[in-house]
Amino acid sequence: MNLYSQTLAEKLGFTRNDKILIINNDDAGMCHAANKATVEGMENGLISSATIMTSCPWYNEIASYAAANPCKGFGVHLTLTSEWKNYRWGTVAPRNEVPGLYDGQGYMWKEVMEVYASSGPEEALIEGRAQLKKALDSGIPVTHIDSHMGTYQYSPDYMKVYIQLAKEFNLPLRMPSQTTLNNLGAPDYREICRREGILHPDYFIHEEFEGYSTENVAGFWTNYIKNLKPGVTEIYVHASAEGEEIRTITNSAAKRIKELEFFTSNELKELIEKEGIIVISYRPLLELQRKK
Template identity: 35%
Template structure:
């Protein structure tokens, strides 16, 4: 089986990289940070959480910058206590997707156990349709908090995701080869499961990644920017041949973000990582090649 990089016409040893800024639309501080990184060419792409209160600002800005790669960050959880959101679908019941308050579940496991598959499919379509209606040239889709992968209970919704992505001609964030946080290959049972899901995506004509990477969501005690940067440099040096996506969650850090977020300084560090000369030099030294989600979208829509 060819890697996605080889299907794009690259060699078997070429290492290609997408850097995606997640959580566009979360709040004003995050929007302003991601807009800066996209405008500077620091990140390859971003994905918008359409149910969030600042998604319209992110979407209208994206519609004015259609040369940039903007995807939909398919959202089915609402994890912070002070800021909440719920479904955008208005054509029928969404009761299995929400708590008694009417917001999405806080925990992934609660969502996985409660969600009705048809209601999930309707919400997937509604979130993508909203992005398109606001004028975004949607390049790809991915998933907030991994709620659709069945990671907590084993109950996944990927078949519906692949059906919807096939319908809209969108590649999806799924790694063909599963890695652990340290960049090493996952145990055989987990690795085989990832390959089965990738095979299902292939069958439905949806292009997926070769590898998916990111640093731990929360800092360990004693972490500094320098230790964080060192971890990212190690991750970059260890990239495998193929198309890899690295996920970051950048934001400006101000009173708005600090009012609800439990790790705001971490998001501020992620804002600076790929601006850092040492990180950029590592990418150059390692011969890592940039690739864009719209390249994967073109591959998918070509039917090759």
């Protein structure tokens, strides 16, 4: 079979009819509760991948675990925002190199549009490089990149930086589904990645999150997983461990706690088995990209 006619699944060694799922826990490193949930989800549940916020106070804890467990799948959650009211962080790059990424309180901006208004792609590139180098210098075998709050993805200029970082560090990346790109009227970033030799999953959850709430975590994910398409799909959650810490940081704590419960549940394990779904991390994509 011609290499270019093969699906991503086939290039990874599966069949074109296989349903392959990456379950990524975003925000590892953000706080202890996120780290604890990431480890628990990987060791006792079906979380197969996580992305680390290298600029956050609890980075060292999860970095040590990731370096000591190279078989696990850890990427970098490229971060340009610091959204919580009383729990904030700054950049990895020196402040004088990225002054536009700082608000009046001395932290990263809370909102994506504030970043776009006050900074620029040049600073995003400097900070992205600094975050990736920090992870690599910590001994983390980085598998991929994605973007906290989508800051690197909602602007064409920032998306160019995002793809540049993936190419520069030879890493796969999270990419919106073609349907999402069409709905946003975005350029054909998937074709750009193809030309640059950068891999990404076939499908990524986005529009489907409408109606997702604390009350329907299990039902929402059960329905979504039952309706996976053949190919490689990435879903993401923000699973966190129960405790005063996460409940103090964010009003979305209850949902995050329920996500950990569901993604470590026997209910999910039985569903995955029944549906014949293959759960992987980004590592096979990384190995395929670097092999190519």
